Amino acid sequence: MAHLAADAPITVRPGQGSRSFAREVTRVLELRLDVDVTLGEDAHGALLEAVPSGHVGILVDGTRAQVVVAAPEAQVFRTNLELSGTMAERHRAVALAVEALRDAAIAGPPEGQRSGQSYALGDDHAVAWVYNEPRGGLFGELPDSDAIAKPLVYLGFMGGASTERLTALIGPRLGLGLCVFDQCVVIEGDLPVIPEESEACDGRRVEYRAVSLALRFQLRPLVFGDFSVAVDFGILTRFGLANLLGTTASEVRTNFGLRTGLELGWRVSGPIELVLEAGFDTAITPAVLIRRNRPPPGVDCPPVERLFVEDLVTGWGVLAVRLRP
Numbered sequence: 001m002a003h004l005a006a007d008a009p010i011t012v013r014p015g016q017g018s019r020s021f022a023r024e025v026t027r028v029l030e031l032r033l034d035v036d037v038t039l040g041e042d043a044h045g046a047l048l049e050a051v052p053s054g055h056v057g058i059l060v061d062g063t064r065a066q067v068v069v070a071a072p073e074a075q076v077f078r079t080n081l082e083l084s085g086t087m088a089e090r091h092r093a094v095a096l097a098v099e100a101l102r103d104a105a106i107a108g109p110p111e112g113q114r115s116g117q118s119y120a121l122g123d124d125h126a127v128a129w130v131y132n133e134p135r136g137g138l139f140g141e142l143p144d145s146d147a148i149a150k151p152l153v154y155l156g157f158m159g160g161a162s163t164e165r166l167t168a169l170i171g172p173r174l175g176l177g178l179c180v181f182d183q184c185v186v187i188e189g190d191l192p193v194i195p196e197e198s199e200a201c202d203g204r205r206v207e208y209r210a211v212s213l214a215l216r217f218q219l220r221p222l223v224f225g226d227f228s229v230a231v232d233f234g235i236l237t238r239f240g241l242a243n244l245l246g247t248t249a250s251e252v253r254t255n256f257g258l259r260t261g262l263e264l265g266w267r268v269s270g271p272i273e274l275v276l277e278a279g280f281d282t283a284i285t286p287a288v289l290i291r292r293n294r295p296p297p298g299v300d301c302p303p304v305e306r307l308f309v310e311d312l313v314t315g316w317g318v319l320a321v322r323l324r325p
Contacts, residue, residue: 004071004105008054009036010098013043015059015066016148019181020223021091022058028095033102049076056098062270065094069101071108077101087225087267152177154275156320158190162311167196173318177218179325184218186232198289198309200244201301206289208309210240212281214259230263236281242289242309253287253309265322273322281314 010029014022022039029037044050048057048068057068065081079097083090153176160169169192177186195209216234223229236259243250261279268274291305 003108004054004069004102006106007035009038010102011038011040011055012098013040013051013055013057015043015048015057017150017181018058018060020220021060021094023223024087024091024225025058025094025098028091029098032095032099049078056102058094058098060094065090065097067094067097067101069098069105071105075105075108077104091225149178149180150325152179152184152186152322152324154320154322154324156275156277156318158192158316158318160314160316162196162314168194169314169316170194173320175320175322182220182223184324186216186218186234187213188216189213196310198307200291200307201305202299204247205245206242206307206309207245208240208242208253208287208289210238210253210255210287210310212236212238216259216261218263220265226267228265228267230265231261232263232279233258233260235259238283238287238310240287242287244289244291251289253289255283255287255310256285257281257283271323271325273324275318275320275322277320278315278317280316283310283312283314286310286312 010033012022012026012029019039019042026037026039040055043057043059048059048066049070051057051068051070053070053072055070057066057070059066060083063083065083066078067081068076068078070076079101081093081097083093085093154174156173156175158169158171158173161167162169171190171192171194173188173190175186175188177184190212192209195207198206198208200206214234214236216232218230218232220228220230236257237254238257239252239254241250242253259279259281261277263275263277265276266274287309289307289309291307292303
């Protein structure tokens with residue numbers, strides 16, 4: 001029976017939802033092994049064992065991890081782990097399990113050992129090995145299963161400032177979204193408590209308080225243990241009531257724009273994250289209040305005035321608590 005070559009390169013194949021974890025395990029293995037170690041494509045479907053020879057399957061679900069090392073002639077060496085401690089300690093534990101299974105694959109099962117049985121690797125640690133039929137079988141190649149999207153929800157406190165009027169922006173922000181691995185699509189809304197104020201040519205004040213709704217796409221290119229850095233971008237719309245103070249005149253105004261942000265996240269425990277984010281909104285079609293003026297004598301005002309009731313660029317920051325499985 002063929003054994004795994006000692007100089008064979010290792011390709012790590014993450015299971016569903018395990019790419020971030022597998023990436024960190026790959027970095028640990030690169031430091032510990034004297035062969036090439038790379039992070040490959042996701043493992044196919046729910047069967048983690050269906051990987052080629054020299055590939056390592058890793059599936060993490062909460063505090064449980066399943067590790068598989070494939071060898072020639074459809075041999076598969078696997079084990080299950082209970083994880084504890086910090087994320088760095090969990091990455092190291094899985095990396096050590098990969099090393100032990102790789103050593104077992106290089107040594108191979110004892111002569112005459114039948115499929116489906118286990119044998120001792122030393123120190124009374126049993127390693128299971130099985131045969132798996134190549135993909136296809138009697139019914140042809142099975143299609144890959146779709147990635148599973150997981151929900152995201154967060155509630156935060158927003159603070160910002162108008163770039164032209166120096167108006168403070170304070171209020172809550174609520175977001176809902178779906179994540180596939182490290183990518184998320186989020187719908188969020190915020191409502192500043194303090195309205196923006198503008199001054200017309202005749203000295204009258206205009207208040208504008210708008211609800212902001214944004215659809216953003218989020219990427220997490222950097223993950224360091226429990227910490228992550230994300231960038232996001234998307235479209236934004238605002239709608240609110242512009243009031244001319246001292247009168248009953250008011251109009252609903254809307255706009256369209258873009259929202260961009262940079263985020264630092266800390267996974268406190270389980271799915272709970274603490275998030276600090278900064279960004280800015282750019283109004284492509286800013287809200288405008290159109291007035292037909294009847295100024296008092298001595299006041300120079302145009303017959304029709306176009307009054308911008310919001311800024312072209314608004315900077316903001318958010319401190320939020322997020323649930324992200």
